[in-house]
Amino acid sequence: MAGETIESAIEAIRRLNAGGMSATLDFLGENVSERDAAVRTRDVYIEMLDAIRASGVDSNVSVKLTAIGLLVDEGFAAENLSSIVEHAALNTDQFVRIDMEGSAVLEGTLRVFERVFSSHPNVGPVLQAYLRRTAGDVERAIELGARVRLCKGAYNEPPEIAYKSMPEIRAHYLELARALLERGTYPGIATHDRRLIAAIKAFVKQTQIPNDRFEFQMLYGCRPRVQRDIVAEGYRLRIYVPFGTHWAGYFYRRVLERRENALFALSSIFSS
Numbered sequence: 001m002a003g004e005t006i007e008s009a010i011e012a013i014r015r016l017n018a019g020g021m022s023a024t025l026d027f028l029g030e031n032v033s034e035r036d037a038a039v040r041t042r043d044v045y046i047e048m049l050d051a052i053r054a055s056g057v058d059s060n061v062s063v064k065l066t067a068i069g070l071l072v073d074e075g076f077a078a079e080n081l082s083s084i085v086e087h088a089a090l091n092t093d094q095f096v097r098i099d100m101e102g103s104a105v106l107e108g109t110l111r112v113f114e115r116v117f118s119s120h121p122n123v124g125p126v127l128q129a130y131l132r133r134t135a136g137d138v139e140r141a142i143e144l145g146a147r148v149r150l151c152k153g154a155y156n157e158p159p160e161i162a163y164k165s166m167p168e169i170r171a172h173y174l175e176l177a178r179a180l181l182e183r184g185t186y187p188g189i190a191t192h193d194r195r196l197i198a199a200i201k202a203f204v205k206q207t208q209i210p211n212d213r214f215e216f217q218m219l220y221g222c223r224p225r226v227q228r229d230i231v232a233e234g235y236r237l238r239i240y241v242p243f244g245t246h247w248a249g250y251f252y253r254r255v256l257e258r259r260e261n262a263l264f265a266l267s268s269i270f271s272s
Contacts, residue, residue, distance in 0.1 A: 006044075006051045009243035012220065013057040016239050020231040022215075023059040024097055025052065028244035030064045031071060038069035042080040046087050053091045061088065062097040062240065065109050078112045085120040095147065097188075100126035102155045103162075110137065117146055126190075128153030129173035130162045138176050142183050149188035149217060150177055174199055181209055188238065190217035194226065201235075211235050 003009060013023045025048055032038045045063060052059050061084070068080040085096045098113050100106065113125045124147035127134050131153060141148045152169055153162065163169050173196055180187035181204060189200055197216065204214070215236035218227055230237045 022238045026062040026242045030066045060093040060095040064099045094122040130169045151190040188217040
């Protein structure tokens, strides 16, 4: 985590920028059930965008829709997201990423995304490769021309809707990543899996996809050696930078949801 304040997060981004990496800044918190709390989170994002613009750092923002009112009302969440996206248009990097959450809010998240995207194209979703439905969601995003961040997926979903074995997840991830790289709009290839990173590098080299047509994405503080190698090899890399006071809930929830998350967290401690 990049501290508890916007100022500490901006300093972390400065260091990333100095290492040749861009960032996406996320204010921790989700599952808000009261309108006032959702509005306060929206206002924090306005402050974040102002701080990014004033500091000149290379960063955009990521937001969870349940933090800005999705559990209250989809229209309310869309209004809050529109406010954030419109304010982001004042910045050099105008893009706003919609983080994907558990399957219970997936449909609502995509509905709000498309509602806002219809008038504000500087917004795009995260899609999770371990979900069986995601091939269709990828095709829809390609059709719209929306920017997608593709990740494996962090939530403990049932086998009826999600692949459970890592070989299956990797195979589905690669299938979706290839589609996005060939036909999508500036996809974010978000993974810390060395095998997937190597496979993506081989694919873009084989198909002669330029490095400026996509970016790798990784989490702040995770596998820094791999991060440095990606930049040294001439690829673009964006780091997801979370901050705020809700870090404990964020961390422990992810660790408890999937055993792989705990193993990954431990392995990252020993990377340098």
